[in-house]
Amino acid sequence: MNAQAQPSPVRAGQTERVVPFQSGDGFQCNLLNIRGSMPPNKGPVLLVHGAGVRANIFRAPVQTTIVDYLVAGGYDVWLENWRASIDFKPNEWTLDQAALYDHPYAVKTVVNETGSPEIKAIIHCQGSTSFTMSAMAGLVPEVKVIVSNAVSLHTVVPGFSVLKLNLALPLISLVTPYLNPQWGLHAATLPAKAISLLVAMVHHECHNPVCKQVSFTYGSGFPALWRHENLNEPTHEWVKQEFAEVPISFFKQIGRCVRRGHLVSVTGTRELPADFAAEPPKTTARFSFFAGAKNLCFLPESQRRSYEFFNAQRKNYHSLNILENYSHLDMFMGQSAARDVFPLMLAELEKQN
Numbered sequence: 001m002n003a004q005a006q007p008s009p010v011r012a013g014q015t016e017r018v019v020p021f022q023s024g025d026g027f028q029c030n031l032l033n034i035r036g037s038m039p040p041n042k043g044p045v046l047l048v049h050g051a052g053v054r055a056n057i058f059r060a061p062v063q064t065t066i067v068d069y070l071v072a073g074g075y076d077v078w079l080e081n082w083r084a085s086i087d088f089k090p091n092e093w094t095l096d097q098a099a100l101y102d103h104p105y106a107v108k109t110v111v112n113e114t115g116s117p118e119i120k121a122i123i124h125c126q127g128s129t130s131f132t133m134s135a136m137a138g139l140v141p142e143v144k145v146i147v148s149n150a151v152s153l154h155t156v157v158p159g160f161s162v163l164k165l166n167l168a169l170p171l172i173s174l175v176t177p178y179l180n181p182q183w184g185l186h187a188a189t190l191p192a193k194a195i196s197l198l199v200a201m202v203h204h205e206c207h208n209p210v211c212k213q214v215s216f217t218y219g220s221g222f223p224a225l226w227r228h229e230n231l232n233e234p235t236h237e238w239v240k241q242e243f244a245e246v247p248i249s250f251f252k253q254i255g256r257c258v259r260r261g262h263l264v265s266v267t268g269t270r271e272l273p274a275d276f277a278a279e280p281p282k283t284t285a286r287f288s289f290f291a292g293a294k295n296l297c298f299l300p301e302s303q304r305r306s307y308e309f310f311n312a313q314r315k316n317y318h319s320l321n322i323l324e325n326y327s328h329l330d331m332f333m334g335q336s337a338a339r340d341v342f343p344l345m346l347a348e349l350e351k352q353n
């Protein structure tokens with residue numbers, strides 16, 4: 001366990017049940033099933049977090065989280081802690097592993113636990129890229145509607161991030177197998193101290209060292225993953241405990257994807273396409289692509305291209321929502337996301353085909 005202990009994020013009137021599941025290659029993951037005081041009257045919806053965080057990233061200290069919003073809307077809410085979760089021992093994961101081994105088994109567990117043969121999913125960032133890989137490879141046929149935030153099939157990043165992936169990553173990979181925004185608080189090793197010093201020299205946008213390390217790690221902005229004006233103060237403080245190790249193995253894969261412009265697999269397994277944009281997707285799921293117009297981790301062009309790809313496969317079926325005043329994670333953590341974002345996501349979940 002890397003992340004710091006914290007008060008329970010479970011709301012009054014809600015219950016949380018931890019459901020462990022074993023991935024296809026034996027990695028121990030889990031699901032958190034959140035329910036309200038009334039039994040759900042709609043089907044299950046699976047929420048999949050990004051890299052170097054955990055399922056709890058969907059439960060920021062705001063008045064109404066996406067979890068609260070979905071529970072209130074009658075949904076049976078399931079949060080997946082896949083192998084990138086900082087609740088687990090750091091491991092050198094790839095998107096391929098998550099796509100092949102974690103998400104299909106998470107989906108099967110939700111189907112088995114609920115008895116519902118069909119489920120919906122809300123997927124974010126690297127939870128979204130890897131889950132999109134699962135879907136496109138035909139590994140999660142039970143998932144009928146997918147709301148994707150920030151990035152999915154296409155991977156377009158700012159020019160400075162391309163430079164970092166191409167020039168800095170090979171050097172960093174020589175000295176550490178992980179990056180860790182916790183280094184802003186405690187830098188024990190020489191590489192950690194050096195990167196902390198660099199971040200402190202370059203980033204002056206706020207006084208939260210983890211917030212600044214997150215921007216260094218994941219993007220090209222000040223900050224990169226949210227607009228400060230979209231976060232309340234408790235959430236800006238809370239991020240200190242919600243980001244930890246992310247492996248260089250992941251950055252090497254996403255670097256290859258960025259150079260190609262879209263997802264590619266790195267393991268050479270026959271179960272995944274080598275190039276995900278080279279063949280029609282093996283899924284009938286309806287995709288709803290979301291992006292913040294001010295995202296400085298993955299540019300909104302990523303989701304535009306993915307929408308165009310899927311729309312070319314099946315016209316007038318998928319959708320695209322670009323939100324003008326949002327960035328990356330503030331789509332979920334923003335103090336006004338319950339007003340600006342969640343109603344749109346709920347409408348996409350409930351849209352009739």
Ligand SMILES: [Zn+2]
Nearest residue numbers: 206208211223
């Ligand atoms: Zn900050």
